[in-house]
Amino acid sequence: MIRIEGVVAFVAVVEAGSVSEAARRLRLSKSVVSERLSELERSLGGMLLHRTTRKLTLTEDGTAFLERATRIVREIEEAAADMAVRRGSLAGPIRIAAPVTFGRMHLGPALYPFLAAHPDIELTLDIDDRRVDVSSEGYDAVIRHGPIIDSRLVVWKLSRSRRLLVAAPDYLARAGRPAALADLDRHKGIYYTNRGVADWRFQTPEGALVVRAKLAVGINNGDMIRDAAVAGLGIALLPAFIAGPAVKEGLLEEIDVGYRPEPEFIYMAHPEGRNPSAKLRAVADHLRKTFKDPPYWDPAG
Structure with a gap:
């Protein structure tokens, strides 16, 4: 029988690019993640990943399994989040990428009160100025400043940015x-x-x-x-x-x-075709109200 823990571990390893990084994101030990991967492969009767000391690569079976495995994991996460919403709370993991300076100066101070009000949300915020691939790197959303050029993303404007x-x-x-x-x-x-x-x-x-x-x-x-x-x-x-x-x-x-x-914008974008969770919508709404339009940081505001 296929255990969901193994599917989650497999998707996390592929998105993270390594067992150690996946273990960090899942808050598990490397040995636990490796064992769950091995158990999943035994259940499926085939290898999903080629493992070397330097990198992991998908096998043909792994490539075929990944799309549905990712969809299963996302559906479970969203189902759990929907149950929390029904109980009147926001809960579960959410992973967002954001630029360094904006994250330090404005995003962090805006998010901390929101997280304090919703302690069951498990936010991972990756601060990096590089252009991340939201879908392939496993992010729920990305927050960026500037022009919007990726047509594969659904964009929510948070504020104007002069x-x-x-x-x-x-x-x-x-x-x-x-x-x-x-x-x-x-x-x-x-x-x-x-x-x-x-x-x-x-x-x-x-x-x-x-x-x-x-x-x-x-x-x-x-x-x-x-x-x-x-x-x-x-x-x-x-x-x-x-x-x-x-x-x-x-x-x-x-x-x-x-x-x-x-003109440019502060915006949040999520992958096209993925139904955004209630907690992601709540984060976006909170940031809009906090940043305001025109934003509080503009000297001509």
Whole structure:
């Protein structure tokens, strides 16, 4: 007889990429997860995974079994969550990925009161600036800032997100204040490398216009981009949730070049075709109410 614990272990190992990481997520020992995998394979009469010291790969049988196994695990989790909702509570596991700076500055402080009010929710929050694959990596949802480009995701907007063109007063005193988009060509820019060279996009009557200053420094972290701008290294295009406090304190000044950066959003996205759980909807609703629209962190709010 196939035991559901083995199916859960198998799906977790595939999504995590290793037995040790799956054990961490399941809060079990590696030996327990390995035994459950072996028992599942004995019940099915075939190998599901090729195991080496460096990696795990799916066998042909494992590939065939994975889709239905994943669906079974998700259905059980959602059924358990629905039962909790019927009893008037939100419960069960939920796994969300979010960017580093926004997670530290705003998402965490917004979520902590929600989790305190719903102690039966088991949240795993993975903070990472890389673009995760929500479906294949086993996330219930991802929270991101910026343009929405993955058509396989169902997107819920949490709040608008304005980006500010900013620089330190010292830099503007030395290099001059740009008054038009063309002036930016003569300035130094601090760029977010995860977005590539076309990051500075502005709305004009003719459509989106990409502008690029001379590279001062490229960084893949928003906190450090802000710090580099405060240090006077150049101009940066930053979300208001990062730059807003520094603008209010006078450490950075917003620059008006006649056109606004393209609008962006803080959003939550979940895989297409997967029915979102009541607890995921509750998290999204709570974040909308907490962030507000326009958001509380925007100095022009």
